[in-house]
Amino acid sequence: MRKVSIVGIGHTIFGNLSDFDLVDVMAFASAEAMDDAGIRKNRKIIDQVIVANMGGGIINHQTGIASSLVSRLDLEPAMAELVENGPASGASAIKIGFACIASGMVDVVMVTGGELMRTVSGWKGTDFVSTLLHPEAEYNYGLTLPAFGGMFTRLYMERYGLTERELAMVAVKNHENAAKNPYAHVTIQCTREAIFDNPDVNTVNPYIAEPLRLYSTCPVSDGAVAVIMCAMNSPKMKYFKKKEPIVISGVGSATDTHCVHQRKDPLRLKAVQLSAERAYKMAGLSPKDISFAELHDAFLVLELAISEEIGFFKSGESKEAVAKGVTRINGSLPINTSGGLKAKGHPVGATGVSQVYELVKQLRGEAEKGRQVKNPKHGLAVNFGGFGNNVVTTICSKE
Amino acid sequence: MIVNEMEKRLRPPQIKLKPYPPKVVMLASGEKMVVREVKREETGVLLETIYPLIGVPKDFYDIVAARMYAEILGWYRYRVANEFVLVGVIDGVIAGIVNSRLMDEDVGISLHTLAVKRGLRIGAQLFASKMEHHLEILGQKEVLIVAESPIGFRRWMIEYSLENREDKYPKIQHELGGVPTHVLTKSLYDVIRDQKIGGQRPVGLQTLASADVLKAPEEYPQIPGFKRGKQ
Helix, strand or coil, X not given: CCCEEEEEEEECCCECCCCCCHHHHHHHHHHHHHHHHCCCCCHHHXXXXXXECCCXXXXXXXXXXXXXXXXXXXXXXXXXXXXXXXXXXXXXXXXXXHHHHHCCCCCEEEEEEEEXXXXXXXXXXXHHHHCCCCCCCCHHHCCCXXXXXXXXXXXXXXXHCCCHHHHHHHHHHHHHHHCCCCCCCCCCCCCHHHHCCCCCHHHHCXXXXXXXXXXXXXXXXXXXXXXEEEECCCHHHHHCCCCCCEEEXXXXXXXXXXXXXXXXXXXXXXXXXXXXXXXXXXXXXXXXXXXXXXXCCCEHXXXXXHHHHCCCCCXXXXXXHHHXXXXXXXXXXXXXXXXXXXXXXXXXXXXXXXXXXXXXXXXXXXXXXXXXXCCCXXXXXXXXXXXXXXXXXXXXXXX | CHHHHHHHHHCCCCCCCCCCCCEEEECCCCCEEEEEECCXXXXXXXXXXXXXXXXXXXXXXXXXXXHHHHHHHHHHCCCCCCEEEEEEEXXXXXXXXXXXXXXXXXXXXXXXXXECCCCCCHHHHHHHHHHHHHHHHCCCCEEEECCCCHHHHHHHHHCCCCEECHHHCCCCCCCCCCCCCEEEEHHHHHHHHHHHCCCECCCCHHHHHHCCCCECCCCCCCCCCCCCCCC
């Protein structure tokens, strides 16, 4: 298998970009990635474009997005395909791009993830994401992702004694990081006193799906992110002298039952655990080797649960790590240095690519002041699709 | 004398309104926002705050700002009956403005809600304060409400589950152009009150003093690069 490195990255701001067309937003990120890689003029060296997007056909009434992006960027005759894997589309697209290069099929792949979710109303956006649930056993009964997030949080609280106050501390940490991230959707730094110990908590931080409050849930965001990957042994590597290449050292994915109620223990995120195990195995690493991580905190409790499933902490003990500051930027294992989905935002198709973007940025030492992890060697990202039924873990490392 | 007599005839009759008692809300950022009633002599700083937003089409700020500008100017010039204006103030700077008026003793007419600072539910807090004034302080029976933006529709019509009176059109229509009218009744307000109405009273003297002299914002998230005096 050939070694694959990331040689260029680009990111639009996350937030409300509804004035723009979906392909335009993807093109902005792609162009920035080409500039970062130093190949704007030589962009035809890109062999393959893979677009990650979940809802273009449903909410933007647009299909054939990959071919459209290739044309917008004047990249013909590059190969182009779309990957749709729910909110894990981004990491899946990177995984497929990785496989294309590692197998020797192509040398240079650009993966662009993008989503425009704010072109529709909030409830239509929630409904669109809910289409990934089982159509007869879940969706038809009015279940939504926030509803699952609320039930999962309740169960986690009952089993492990997590409190709303402890959950608020995760929000404070992630918002603190997002406030220093120029691409983040929500850059407000919140305080625990304000979002929890506040007599006006119900109006300042209202329940979304009890016990999940506004500040325990990600915003609905637009945005796009792109990464350019190249085989380390390819002659085309000569074009990428501008930045230090970051290696994709491990990729793994796994699935679990579509219906959450069919799982023996709904608190166990088996696909998370298995995808991480596969990524660790490929990279020849263990949880102890990871310097920092981006974990899919669409609902804050998921940051805790995922960090336990991937071996960072024992079951139920991640909340103590948060309380001790272990997962803050200056802690021994920083988590969601970008602000996470919670505060950076969650344009579903872009999220997995954005997580890997953050790994590259941190490993290059290019994160903004106050947000840079000290001397990172290996970063790990977990992109969570469905309600844990299709999960991708990616590990990036410095050469 | 003739001018004064004419002016008297131009002014609408007024219902004497009880004052809105100030309150303070701690926002998610930890900042304290004082919500208080505006005095007529403070109109200048309100108009100064609103004016730049008249040129912002995104999220319908233009129509809300233009109409609110005219309504508050109308209030200042005594051309609107029974109007009141509330402001949200953070460290002396105006973070948002709401205005409203009474049709009669029983029925209120919600006019506009304008959040200058965004992302902290300031609009939601101020709209709720306006409803509190109508239905609790002034003791009205219901408030007619319309939305001029999707954000407003989501915030008021959906989140408050307002009573839809569209089927009563044209007999019942809000004065803002007769757009579909919804209503917050006192009984509905009593049900949602605890989830929607924030704020603590009384406000400490120091906090209250910080909101005594109103300042127009120097920055507008809606207008990147805004510099006051150069618009």
